[in-house]
Amino acid sequence: MAFVDYEVKGQYAVATINRPKALNALNDQVITDLAEMMDKIDMDTIRCLIITGSGEKAFVAGADIGQMSTLTKAEGEAFGKLGNDVFRRLETLPIPTIAAVNGFALGGGCELAMSCDIRLASDTAVFGQPEVGLGITPGFGGTQRMARLVGPGKAKELIYTARNIKAPEALEIGLVQAVYPAAELMAAAEKMASRIAGNAPIAVRACKKAINDGLQVGMDEAIVIEEQQFGGCFESEDQKNAMAAFMEKRPHDPFVNR
Numbered sequence: 001m002a003f004v005d006y007e008v009k010g011q012y013a014v015a016t017i018n019r020p021k022a023l024n025a026l027n028d029q030v031i032t033d034l035a036e037m038m039d040k041i042d043m044d045t046i047r048c049l050i051i052t053g054s055g056e057k058a059f060v061a062g063a064d065i066g067q068m069s070t071l072t073k074a075e076g077e078a079f080g081k082l083g084n085d086v087f088r089r090l091e092t093l094p095i096p097t098i099a100a101v102n103g104f105a106l107g108g109g110c111e112l113a114m115s116c117d118i119r120l121a122s123d124t125a126v127f128g129q130p131e132v133g134l135g136i137t138p139g140f141g142g143t144q145r146m147a148r149l150v151g152p153g154k155a156k157e158l159i160y161t162a163r164n165i166k167a168p169e170a171l172e173i174g175l176v177q178a179v180y181p182a183a184e185l186m187a188a189a190e191k192m193a194s195r196i197a198g199n200a201p202i203a204v205r206a207c208k209k210a211i212n213d214g215l216q217v218g219m220d221e222a223i224v225i226e227e228q229q230f231g232g233c234f235e236s237e238d239q240k241n242a243m244a245a246f247m248e249k250r251p252h253d254p255f256v257n258r
């Protein structure tokens, strides 16, 4: 992969978008590399994925404006589909994902962060959907995920005005879950990934699926989705071990993802 580094760190992995000269902007190749990175994840052993950007300035400064500048209508739709397909795959990846947003997260960068389950930001992070200032709409899911994450009114305000926001405001509106000094961001993300990895993987993945799938439907259907995921956990070795340990008042054995 030319533009995405993938590093396994025990039970979690770190994917780093590595195109710092263009502030990690997303061209075709970066997007294809993100898909290839997901192909590499060993779902038996990896229990959480962190995504971050290389360099000190940017997470991802958006889709590549140079590449987009000459697109036709059909090519624009195809580029949107390329990004949307990969980001949707990321959003529905069975394992939890954390965006460690270490700087500019604009346009496609903000959309990439919003496709992750959890967003942690450095105090230097800047978020925004500047697209209308470039004569386009957000194209990698921004109109949809921003509205779902912060509510339609705030999403419309930010998207229509193309106003960038700094980390404290992103925290205030619920776009990010926590803000850290830049030097502490990765350690915090890795600590969270380790903590998630220490819980029963089948149960964690079932929670992700229940939340994601349940949000797409009405409450009556959503609670049935939860019942099915809840029920499925009772077939796992990890559930039997953890509950037996509780009953016997001893620590449970490490979870085995079975």
Ligand code: CAA
Pocket: 021, 022, 023, 025, 026, 061, 062, 063, 064, 065, 066, 083, 104, 106, 107, 108, 109, 111, 130, 131, 134, 137, 138, 139, 140, 142
């Ligand atoms: N596409 C292509 N190249 C980009 C880029 C982008 N989105 N963002 C930054 N770069 C490049 C710059 O062209 C520059 O390259 P050169 O050194 O070759 O000139 C390099 O990265 C460094 O950038 P700057 O010199 O501009 O750095 P700065 O510190 O002065 O400004 C910035 C930083 C405010 C993030 C500024 O780079 C910027 O505004 N970038 C564009 C942000 C943007 O509009 N993103 C949305 C794109 S549209 C989109 O993403 C659509 C979608 O939803 C799919």
